[in-house]
Amino acid sequence: MVRARPAPQPAGRPRPPPHDDALAADLAELRMLRADLAGADWTTDPTVRALRDRVRERQWSATGSGATRERRTLAETSALLPSDTAVLAYVYTGTGLHGVVVRPDGATVVDLSWSRVRTALDGLRADLDMAALTRGGAMGPVTARALTARLAVLDDELLGPMRRAAAGAERFVVTVPGILGGVPWAMLPSMHGVPFTLATSVSRWFHGTTAAASTPSVGFAAGPRVPRAAEEVRRAADSWTTRGATRLLQGTEATVTAATALAASVDVLHIAAHGRHAVDNPLFSGFELADGVLFGYDVDLIPRVPRTVILSACELGRSSVRWGEEALGMTRVWLHAGADSVIAAPVTVPDDDACELLTAVHDGLSTGASPADALASAALTTGVSAPFQCHGNGF
Numbered sequence: 001m002v003r004a005r006p007a008p009q010p011a012g013r014p015r016p017p018p019h020d021d022a023l024a025a026d027l028a029e030l031r032m033l034r035a036d037l038a039g040a041d042w043t044t045d046p047t048v049r050a051l052r053d054r055v056r057e058r059q060w061s062a063t064g065s066g067a068t069r070e071r072r073t074l075a076e077t078s079a080l081l082p083s084d085t086a087v088l089a090y091v092y093t094g095t096g097l098h099g100v101v102v103r104p105d106g107a108t109v110v111d112l113s114w115s116r117v118r119t120a121l122d123g124l125r126a127d128l129d130m131a132a133l134t135r136g137g138a139m140g141p142v143t144a145r146a147l148t149a150r151l152a153v154l155d156d157e158l159l160g161p162m163r164r165a166a167a168g169a170e171r172f173v174v175t176v177p178g179i180l181g182g183v184p185w186a187m188l189p190s191m192h193g194v195p196f197t198l199a200t201s202v203s204r205w206f207h208g209t210t211a212a213a214s215t216p217s218v219g220f221a222a223g224p225r226v227p228r229a230a231e232e233v234r235r236a237a238d239s240w241t242t243r244g245a246t247r248l249l250q251g252t253e254a255t256v257t258a259a260t261a262l263a264a265s266v267d268v269l270h271i272a273a274h275g276r277h278a279v280d281n282p283l284f285s286g287f288e289l290a291d292g293v294l295f296g297y298d299v300d301l302i303p304r305v306p307r308t309v310i311l312s313a314c315e316l317g318r319s320s321v322r323w324g325e326e327a328l329g330m331t332r333v334w335l336h337a338g339a340d341s342v343i344a345a346p347v348t349v350p351d352d353d354a355c356e357l358l359t360a361v362h363d364g365l366s367t368g369a370s371p372a373d374a375l376a377s378a379a380l381t382t383g384v385s386a387p388f389q390c391h392g393n394g395f
Contacts, residue, residue: 012180022229024301026055030284031256031292043167052284055297071205077102080206084091086169087202088162092177101165108165113157120153125182125347128387132348155188163190169371169395172196177201182346184387186379193380195372197394200335208340210391217267219257219306221249223273223288223313228355232312235355239362256290260302268365269306270358275313276329285330296333305337308371310361311344312354331391341392343372349386357384370395 005385030051037045043052072080076260077087087102090112097114127147134140158180160390166172172186174196185191185198199205217238230250237246247266249258254273265268283296299305311330331342342362345354357375361383364374373395379385 002204007115007195023055023297026051027295027298027301028256028292030055030295035292063242070203072206072209074102074107076206076314077202077287078104078106083175084168084170086166086171086174087175088159089175089193089202090158090177090180090181093365099165101162103166103169110161110165112161113230116153117157120150120157121180121182124150124154128184128347135350151184151187152189155184155190158183159188159190170195173199173202175199175202182347184389186375186384187387192385193376195370195376195395196390197341197372198391199394200332200392215243215245216267217245217265218268219245219247219261219262219267219270221254221271221273221289222251223254223271224290225288226272226351227311229272229350232355233270235359236270236362239359239366243366252290254289256294256298257287257291257318259289259294260298261337263306264302264304264310265300266306268308268310270310270312270362271359272312272354273309278339283333285333287311287330296330299330299333299337302337305334305339308365309334309339309342310358312349312358313344335392336360341390341394343388343390344372344374345389347387350387353384353386354388355384356382359386 028217031049033045033048033051037048063150071178081087083104087100087103089100091098092114095114097112097117099110099112101110104157127143127150130139130143133145134143136379172194176183177357185196193318197205215230218237220231222233233248233250235250240246247262249255249262259271271287273289275287277283286293286295286298311334333342336383343358356380360378361371361374363381365371369377372390374386374393
């Protein structure tokens, strides 16, 4: 079924800086230092600290800004929404949590219980990590029950009132403050198999592009020490056998240089690797490849990024809260660089779940489905409940 959506308006993307050899050299040195200091807190090393400061200064001075996007008013948003779509916007005031539900026929303000949400959020990440790590062990059923109960509370408090106000909607554009950045929305019971996208803003979603290339080029990279990474990328590539050109990087070929070159040449990029979120500076988050970590700063050196990026790596969907609750993380890095959508998870994900769910996502993408629709369909066909979610313009 083809759903009508407002035609995207021209909007400037951030201009990538010209290639900076000095910046690239600093990042290469940081990769080596991180490997040399494995097992230690590398951020305390004086050479690392000096290099990180220099990288930050160069990146901020070199990155241009895109053209200003037109802000959509509430009335415009309501008038332009497709009939099957609702906006679920969450607003945190510092003491309370509220929601705004926007439909084609108007908007509704919903008061939410911040005290109950906050209680459910406390310990959520620990439960998610434990559930991923203890699966199949003696503690597996115990941690699974604890997580299920916590997710049910979040579902009731965050989505229950909002979904009731959005009755009849089949897909959702969700905007959240940083305080809710770690919620695994795709694992909440009432969102399982439902197409939704976590948009950076409603205005940006309206300006996003939707039409996929008729014969997209697709790239895959598998990092070391992930048991099913090679299987994941091979199976995913099989979905594109007759529908697009694919390139795979595995083993020693999956280097930072090769992966960034691949990213610059494809429409869809899928990376299966160990990932870590750097809380002190999310732009130093990254994923492990054959010769070291591909940092967020490396993404800014890519002249043209893919429209769709799939990060099959633990924690790379996480964000850190900064002043004004601006969320920063690897998902935002790719979106800021020009990607339309990023599929990533905010917490640890079992390898089996990542492999099964994300290979199924390509079954949908290869037939022209949007990233959000492909992810929702994959959750239904595989039965996998995992925290992978679509960020940006997912549909």
